[in-house]
Amino acid sequence: VYGAYNDPDRSEKPLMPATRKTRAPAAAGKAAPRPYHHGNLRQALIDAAVQLAGEGGPEHVTVREAARRAGVSPGAPFRHFPSREALLTAVAEEAMQRFRAEIAHSLDGREAEPPLQRLRALGAAFLHWALRNPTHFRIISSRHLIDFDGSAVLRRDNLEVRRLSESLLQEAQGAGQMQAAELPLLALTTRALVYGLARMEIDGQLPQWDVPGPAEPLLLAAMELFVGMLELPSAAG
Amino acid sequence: VYGAYNDPDRSEKPLMPATRKTRAPAAAGKAAPRPYHHGNLRQALIDAAVQLAGEGGPEHVTVREAARRAGVSPGAPFRHFPSREALLTAVAEEAMQRFRAEIAHSLDGREAEPPLQRLRALGAAFLHWALRNPTHFRIISSRHLIDFDGSAVLRRDNLEVRRLSESLLQEAQGAGQMQAAELPLLALTTRALVYGLARMEIDGQLPQWDVPGPAEPLLLAAMELFVGMLELPSAAG
DNA sequence: ACCTGAACACCGTTCAAGT
DNA sequence: ACCTGAACACCGTTCAAGT
Numbered sequence: 001v002y003g004a005y006n007d008p009d010r011s012e013k014p015l016m017p018a019t020r021k022t023r024a025p026a027a028a029g030k031a032a033p034r035p036y037h038h039g040n041l042r043q044a045l046i047d048a049a050v051q052l053a054g055e056g057g058p059e060h061v062t063v064r065e066a067a068r069r070a071g072v073s074p075g076a077p078f079r080h081f082p083s084r085e086a087l088l089t090a091v092a093e094e095a096m097q098r099f100r101a102e103i104a105h106s107l108d109g110r111e112a113e114p115p116l117q118r119l120r121a122l123g124a125a126f127l128h129w130a131l132r133n134p135t136h137f138r139i140i141s142s143r144h145l146i147d148f149d150g151s152a153v154l155r156r157d158n159l160e161v162r163r164l165s166e167s168l169l170q171e172a173q174g175a176g177q178m179q180a181a182e183l184p185l186l187a188l189t190t191r192a193l194v195y196g197l198a199r200m201e202i203d204g205q206l207p208q209w210d211v212p213g214p215a216e217p218l219l220l221a222a223m224e225l226f227v228g229m230l231e232l233p234s235a236a237g
Numbered sequence: 238v239y240g241a242y243n244d245p246d247r248s249e250k251p252l253m254p255a256t257r258k259t260r261a262p263a264a265a266g267k268a269a270p271r272p273y274h275h276g277n278l279r280q281a282l283i284d285a286a287v288q289l290a291g292e293g294g295p296e297h298v299t300v301r302e303a304a305r306r307a308g309v310s311p312g313a314p315f316r317h318f319p320s321r322e323a324l325l326t327a328v329a330e331e332a333m334q335r336f337r338a339e340i341a342h343s344l345d346g347r348e349a350e351p352p353l354q355r356l357r358a359l360g361a362a363f364l365h366w367a368l369r370n371p372t373h374f375r376i377i378s379s380r381h382l383i384d385f386d387g388s389a390v391l392r393r394d395n396l397e398v399r400r401l402s403e404s405l406l407q408e409a410q411g412a413g414q415m416q417a418a419e420l421p422l423l424a425l426t427t428r429a430l431v432y433g434l435a436r437m438e439i440d441g442q443l444p445q446w447d448v449p450g451p452a453e454p455l456l457l458a459a460m461e462l463f464v465g466m467l468e469l470p471s472a473a474g
Numbered sequence: 475a476c477c478t479g480a481a482c483a484c485c486g487t488t489c490a491a492g493t
Numbered sequence: 494a495c496c497t498g499a500a501c502a503c504c505g506t507t508c509a510a511g512t
Binding site: 057059141142143144148149155158159162179181184185186187188189191192193194195196197199200203204205207208209210218221222225226229230 | 380385399418423424429433441445459462463467
């Protein structure tokens, strides 16, 4: 019913029909000991899975279809991933890395701004990425789809994003610009707010909230309302 | 990997093995024109689906297994539900109704309390229900699993919960006990915070936040921190 | 070392045929 | 009116056999 999600995640690659790669069968081969197919099946499968996720959400990712798009037999992927979950976890690793990079990048050149101002930029980058990559956001968010604990890079990138916001909150507290509260609780509350905003949109709940225009400005306004409440009256303005 | 969710959703019914109902084949039959089986297949399928969801999450709900547990053939459910999504939507309708009822009930006998106090009670009831019914919370929350727009009762119950919190916020604003902000934005922000807290736990993210004890007290504390920030200093204490 | 292709035990969904 | 049972086009996963 919800139909094609129209996820701009998908790379520019045209959607290949599910046929084998056409390749000059034995053109100018110097009998190079090329493996079996196009070099890196593992990455080709991840790419296909990314593409599939972009087309129809995580449920749409299928080991067999990924194999088809990579031009191999249905059993081949299991040489590289022990399960469908492992393939999705590999997709999550790529997505989480881009997510982390974009968030970190949003703070570049803002070292001089007050910490809560930088927190706004971080929150905006979080929301922006989530709205542009809804499927990938779902994949990295839910432990029902992937083996989060089993992936060191997933844990590392995730922790780094968390650390970024925690250090900004701590800085604001140190500068006396923020209401007093235990830092871990404050960090959790802040994250829950931004996560909840992103999730409401991605889960399709926003239409139930009588939102007239596009989602992003509204979510930004909500996030800024929250950060505004964190700010001490003396520091505001 | 995440394993059995251990969802206390599941009703007290013992898990039936997937066998037909044993029933005296033709014991004392007065040739009553009893339909075909035990009366109400539609409800039996919903019950089986609720049970399956409780056992292993929404993904674990299968039309065929629901049919098996109801003691009918694989095609039979399609006389009552046009698709698997429709069956899940029926599950969501039951869950949403219980959710709405419990939330509304949490305000009983609190008419004399200040509005933000009642908002705390509502938030606590929201979180409590979500944590006790993680699978059902997922089913009613995501428009990827169900046909939300197609169900009038789903829309009605959902709207009623939203109205409840909006009227409390409006009351607090009218009594001058709350920071000024546009009501719709305030309501969305409040909902996003509570939704985000519930989702973080249900999506399995809390272990990444170095939470020592059980989740619920922590989520309650975060919710109360937020409501505390809504409160004007003059009204606090 | 890496892939094929058949096989197994599942799905959702349809539809003629039965009662 | 409601259900059966076979059928179709899919899955994830395994495993002998090929190169």
